Amino acid sequence: MKTVRMLSVSALCLSAALAMPLYAYAQSSDAMANMDSAPTPASKKAASKADRTLARAVRKALAKAQGFDVSNVFVKARSGAVTLSGTVESGDQISQAEQVARGVSGVTSVNNKLSLFHGGNG
Secondary structure, X not given: OHHHHHHHHHXXXXXXXXXXXXXXXXXXXXXXXXXXXXXXXXXHHHHHHHHHHHHHHHXXXXXXXXXXXXXXXXXEEEOOEEEEEEEEOOHHHHHHHHHHHHOOOOOOEEEEEEEEOOOOOO
16 A cells, blocks of 8 residues: 555656646747747837827927917827826816827827926925
8 A cells, every 4th residue: 555655656746747847848938939029129219219209299289289388398108108297387288288199190198297387486
């Protein structure tokens, strides 16, 4: 009985020992496959240039909006997602900036972090 139990435990350990390297191999193969799809420096540059172009387009549209002061507004874009930050003089301009940004071609979403300028030192 003790011999049978020892053989069962040995068989279990052997099968676990054989399965581990196969699992590790499968993981490393998946990792290599993911490395092939990693962005290249050239594609990162192109994406960065596209982001800057989109941010400039949004800022230009804000500058053309009637009654909107763009001087304290910062625009950041990443893959179509635009973030507006800085200050404006009225609450209406916060929603106006978001509407103008949404109307620019290429904008997929707008994160509006604009706040009201309260003036002065404090």
